[in-house]
Amino acid sequence: MAQRLITMTSDFGASDHFVGTMKGVILSINPEAKIVDICNSVHSFDILDGALTIAQAYRYFPSDTVHMVIVDPGVGTNRRPLLVTADKHMFLAPDNGVLSLVYEREERLSVRHITAEHYFLQPMSHTFHGRDLFSAVAGWLSKGVEVAKFGEEVTDFVRFAAPKPKPVNDTLMKGVVLKSDKFGNLITNFTPKEVPQLFEPSPPTFKILVGKTEVTRMRDTYSGGAAGEVFGVLGSMGYLEIAVNRGSAAKTIGADKGSDVGVLFEAAAAAPAAT
Amino acid sequence: MAQRLITMTSDFGASDHFVGTMKGVILSINPEAKIVDICNSVHSFDILDGALTIAQAYRYFPSDTVHMVIVDPGVGTNRRPLLVTADKHMFLAPDNGVLSLVYEREERLSVRHITAEHYFLQPMSHTFHGRDLFSAVAGWLSKGVEVAKFGEEVTDFVRFAAPKPKPVNDTLMKGVVLKSDKFGNLITNFTPKEVPQLFEPSPPTFKILVGKTEVTRMRDTYSGGAAGEVFGVLGSMGYLEIAVNRGSAAKTIGADKGSDVGVLFEAAAAAPAAT
């Protein structure tokens, strides 16, 4: 009955047996399981990158999907393995904040510390709980084992606030590049909430400062830019992106994840939302 | 009933949530959908690379498969989204020529402009129609919605001719490297049609000119070459490939996609096909 879909988001990469082995574990427990990769190329050990990836994708999956989010530099230590149930989705992840952006979006959450060792593979390694613990639990969950059987609820789970832009003065806000995507688009942490004027059909005069570049044009689409032009665009993730038509903004500007981003309006028009 | 298989060919890469999110959209519409990746690492924005990839793969899939081919630098502009039905296969792609090599191979084609917005995700982004439009349509198609429901037929769709080798004089033809594969084999646009002599058991004396290298040997297999030798071979895609046994011809020669290729026969033996 409970043929729950399972997704995988991790930093295990594609160059080793890790992801394949995890699927083997799941399918050995539940041969009918349906497994979909969201992304296994999260930057190694990068919890924020994992958090951004799952936050973008999970809402597009069917209700009752089990999302594995295994970015787990603390594997084998006393960091807890978690089973999280939200309104429509379930998550398996280490308790290191990798679900922080899910926590931000979901109102009703139940977070459990997975302790039911009889569901784990034995002997359990100290270095690959993706295989020995999380995949095994995902297999059993997908077969319909009740969440309460895996462990007790906890409330002191780890969460961090995603970095938000901050006003420096009346005309300037400072943010950051959250990531660059495969095309070299720079995804900033600015949204229409902090700088609504930027996304108006005729925005007031502005400068977006990234690296040594001053961006002064917003476009509606990636291909709206002239050849070589660096411009801003509202991306599909809901963030301000810095882009180049058929090119890489990351390479053109020399900026990447972590680079500072300033949004400067000529007049004191910035109306930072009280977050 | 109509459990159509769905394939994905795109330039979305493996380092972001894009491909996973698209699968979520499909599975939310049709939880029974079966999705297979052909290749999501098409070079960014490279329509010819996408065209070559789908043209190589689609014929090996079962009849009635829906092939998504999303290399879409013009996303969000007025370039049209297309639903193409050929004899045994269906295709979803932007109208930018990425299906040109499919058009070349297929005799009976019906090309429709997808306009039925009630099948799209709402609100629709300007930058990710792979998610908001093509995946949604693929999901509905795989459930058996009739093609005519998605939009009207058009005849002025974009198509380009794949680059073909051209005779320079009686003894020389000029072509190009279409791509280098993962092994570093250089796939040229020469086929047995243009240079049949090259593929004979004992070809007449010839030189293949690539970069600064003169290739003078044809081999039947990749491992037929001596250590370090650069040679020609008829590849599985039907093209002349330049290869090195257990090595990368691309690195050895310093050539890649776009490099010129000359095929020179000693005597005036070239019999270029009238294409």
Place this chain on the structure above:
Amino acid sequence: MAQRLITMTSDFGASDHFVGTMKGVILSINPEAKIVDICNSVHSFDILDGALTIAQAYRYFPSDTVHMVIVDPGVGTNRRPLLVTADKHMFLAPDNGVLSLVYEREERLSVRHITAEHYFLQPMSHTFHGRDLFSAVAGWLSKGVEVAKFGEEVTDFVRFAAPKPKPVNDTLMKGVVLKSDKFGNLITNFTPKEVPQLFEPSPPTFKILVGKTEVTRMRDTYSGGAAGEVFGVLGSMGYLEIAVNRGSAAKTIGADKGSDVGVLFEAAAAAPAAT
């Protein structure tokens, strides 16, 4: 009935149509086939790398799974295509030793030379038997065709011994780095069998020599190391790994696959297992 799972391990990479096309062939023969990637990014032509990858993963899959292991630099020559049945698993691979580590682990083996050409795709290329032969056979196998129908048993199949550490004198053993994983952990060929003392709670004084680095600490987990510290750890593959907490040992040390590894004990405590 016989809905055998099929796995894929190969060096075909993700940047071409190869893997997708192979799946198309399988699904054209058996539309119900369930296919799982173990790893298609084995180093090009690297038979040992392929052997290590499948050896790590296959035991985690359900009984009766068909494992395709296509690292096949000799494709098109007279190297034989094999169908191997072990106690619980089946394997399809070229006869070049890529199953050597499977042979090492499995007691009962039946190895067949695949000769039944009527199961192959026609015409068959000389350069892509992954598509024309192995995928076709996998498709038919997954439908329940009996193994005996594909060819006769052979006993002179190719196998090599995985490189094992060797004692140099009473205190020193020499081994090698088998591979570096996605995180930059260096997987050596030392196991608790050769150097049991290393994995004791309080090991005797030792040095692990890799590149120009002397490693003098063992840790239980990857995150047990201090910032920047290079240490040893028992990895999930059963081998001694050299690691850095949240960093790449491969980059830190400047070592990689093939690098020498020495394990030196202060006292003559080394008790090399008689292998």
